[in-house]
Amino acid sequence: MKAFFKAFAILIVLSVVATCAFLMESPERKSADEQSINDWQVVWTDEFNPEININQLEAMQSWENVKANDPAPKRPEGAEGQWVKIDIPTIPSGSPALLFEKIYGLHVVIKSQNGMIYESDRMYNYGINTILLPMDHSSEGESIYIGIKSGTRIGLQSNVLAGDFKELQNTFIKNNMTDFIIGSALIFIAVVMLICSLFLKNENMSSWFSLCMVILSSGTIVITYSSFLYSLFGKYGNVYVLLFDLSLFVLLPSFTSFFESIFGRGYKSIITKFRKFQVGYSLFCILLMAINLLSNNQFYEYYRLASGTLIGLFMIIQFILLVSIATIYTIRGNQEAIIFTIGFAVFAVLGLGELLWFYLKSEYYDLFLWKWGVVCFLIALIIILGKRFARNHEQVVEYSKQLELFNNELQRSEKMEIISELAASVAHEVRNPLQVTRGFLQLLVAKQNSTDKVYLSMALEELDRASAIITDFLTFAKPEVGKVTTLNVLNEFIHIEGILIPMANLQGGKISVHIPQDLHIKGNSSKFKQAFINIIKNSIESLHGEGEIHVWAYEENGEVCIHIKDTGEGMDEEVLARLGEPYFSNKTKGTGLGLMVTFRIIEVMNGKIHFKSEKGVGTEVVVRFPAVKNA
CATH class of the missing domain: 3.30.565.10 (Histidine kinase-like ATPase, C-terminal domain)
Structure with missing residues (x-):
């Protein structure tokens, strides 16, 4: 077991090191032809019409200038859509392209003088778009128009890069691979843990499987939250959203189950009761999800309330409950509770800090530091489980030593009992003839000459020695202390x-x-x-x-x-x-x-x-x- 855990720990360390090495690798130098577009114009429309032509857009009088680092333009009341006008610079060489790193919207169209060149209409609730748009040299010096429709966050919210298509493609992949790498590493670790669970004993299975589900669902959440999959394989967006929700439904009860397996049922079984409630609520949400899908989103508002607002409230209650219990154990000096509290503190600081920044930015900010908080927290959970396995191993070794001592003592007791019975049965029978023999030898000593007396005295000494041995046998066979x-x-x-x-x-x-x-x-x-x-x-x-x-x-x-x-x-x-x-x-x-x-x-x-x-x-x-x- 100790060798197994060492191998697993090495695997985790290698995965984390490889991930960090990739993510911390210095980005390639910016190409000399790569340009950053930092300003554009914006106009709001009461109705979003993706078929509107360029002349109609040019005729609009309410265009306003926007810079990349400025706060997001305030959305007028009743506005349904937004159009963005961008002037394309001259790109000296290569295959020209534009990289839009972040566009908020569910329906996005891009038009040029030649007509529609891009359209994405999402029927699922994920509004972050990263678009790599190939261009041709004939469009240089002209303008393109981006139409955006969204119910919440809307608009172009980061720099637009213009340059060679291959260079921008590398930038596009590098900027969006972070989540994919982190999530894939977590899923890989979870799959390895599932395989390793085949070799575990039943008493370790509960905590191991719970942690495995926590890591697997966390990895899936990180991947499906990223815009990378939606940008490359947008037609499967509904699947990604469903996987995100399912992973959340699995994560919360699994997390509580792992906590319960490490720290116990809690005061009046409060942890166990909350875990059962979470399992029931997650099953309810999954059932509501299925009903909503089968009814073609007719119950979406109810599903959103259950899987969004209410589950967020239950998450807050869960974290308060578990952290309170962990804090109590920490005060008592429980090492596992200290590790749990430190890991959760890192996650909470990163998560809450980002959440405050998110609201300060009027929600025009994508949370990403929380993923590193999740990684740190999961590492803390893995350390806790590792310490539990190591302690179990030490207990097994200690029990083995005690069992060996017990067996040795049992063998010794059995051996002593056999000797005691033998001594008790034989000693008295042997001592009587010895005493008689000694008496006759003493009579002979008195009658023999000096030469024979030497031999007779030696015989008496040996008889006395034999008698002493028999006395020891009797003492051993009947070791009563006597008067105490x-x-x-x-x-x-x-x-x-x-x-x-x-x-x-x-x-x-x-x-x-x-x-x-x-x-x-x-x-x-x-x-x-x-x-x-x-x-x-x-x-x-x-x-x-x-x-x-x-x-x-x-x-x-x-x-x-x-x-x-x-x-x-x-x-x-x-x-x-x-x-x-x-x-x-x-x-x-x-x-x-x-x-x-x-x-x-x-x-x-x-x-x-x-x-x-x-x-x-x-x-x-x-x-x-x-x-x-x-x-």
Whole structure:
């Protein structure tokens, strides 16, 4: 999963870099023959007649001069159309052409002295026109007339470029490719995500699919909002408008669904309820769209109210709701909420700033920065989903580690249980004949000469050793603590230190004990001493000469922590992993039972033991017991 997410992140980065590289590429130098037409004349008409001839237009008396950077001419009350008169300059070489970068109107005609040279009559509600108009040299020095009809924004609102057709064609494509590139990149990412969803588990599918729909619908909205498709393939304009509306109907509930999958259902399931409402309302709008299409736009006003005014209101409510919840989580320190809030803030600043400028310009301005805000916001959403996937991966790894530890502990418990049963069943039966044999050997020792006594004494020692092993087996098989009292850890270690210091001195080692007076635990004194004598004896034997053993203790989080650290030979990881196993020992004649018994004693006293060791450096043993406040 981690490799998959890395590959997906690389794909997104490459897509964004490629898009930015294309869009930020320096435009080609302006051709020497390319000219900018910055002024023209405008006249308003009460009725728009595309068949009006040039002489009738020339005869009109109310022409007014307009410059490209001036505010849009105020539309007279009752005016239905507008005519624009432009003088064509001389174009020295090449195939002459005119590039109208922005004309607002649903019905646009262009006339010259030779008659009609262009007409576009749109039956759908999209009024931005970008026109690349081929000309011939015979039209140079003459005037052309542009007739425009529109119910809202109307007129020529940007510079007109005159020059060679090929050069203007490159300019036309570059100026209009931005939206197409951004939208296509988003759609490409969404398609890749859909393919990748085949490899996801069910618990990740909801957030992944929701984000996929958000990116796909956003990309479609960006493309279908652009004038590029309408300029090149205007006959499919109705399809583009329908795709824009459908994408909006998909975007809003998908966005809420993604938010819900990341941040939860919200207070009293408010996010879930709003998401269900949005799904229902989107289905209602789609149904109303179908009815309007089948009735040949007879219900257009109702559809426009539902898909325009009302859905805009619901968008405002949605953003306020989601941002409020994200802000609450941000205040609480939720990292995903912080990323969401930052991404949405970028989108909101760009969108609201452009919207204010749009109204200041009396709506004669095309919004475009919002698309970059959408891209930034989507990147924030992708980061949130990526963090969620990474966290899920870490949880899976952690669960795997815990499962491995659990399995190891289970195997150890099963092994210990088998040994316990075996020890309990055999130990008593073996000890009785050993005691009898030892008694007869003692009688023989008293009657034999000195030479035989040596061998008989050796036999007795081995019998005692066998008896000690059986005692360890019994202790392991039945690890009852016995009489439980409150133990003062310092007092217990004073006795342990007195027993083991002579042994340490013989080895050339030293033992230092630093334990406070006020540490108390529950347990059996003799078992406690047996366990720690076994541990410290192992430390002494690991010194192999001079060395030090430090013992210290303290209370932490309701536990008494006892540390025993030596400067002995240490152990590698393989040996550490096998400590406590029966019959495993680093000693030549060791059975491993001593440390095994120690583990069981500590376990019965509700303690925990942990070893840290490094070969050639030493070993540290940490034992933790529940602390007791001495009354």
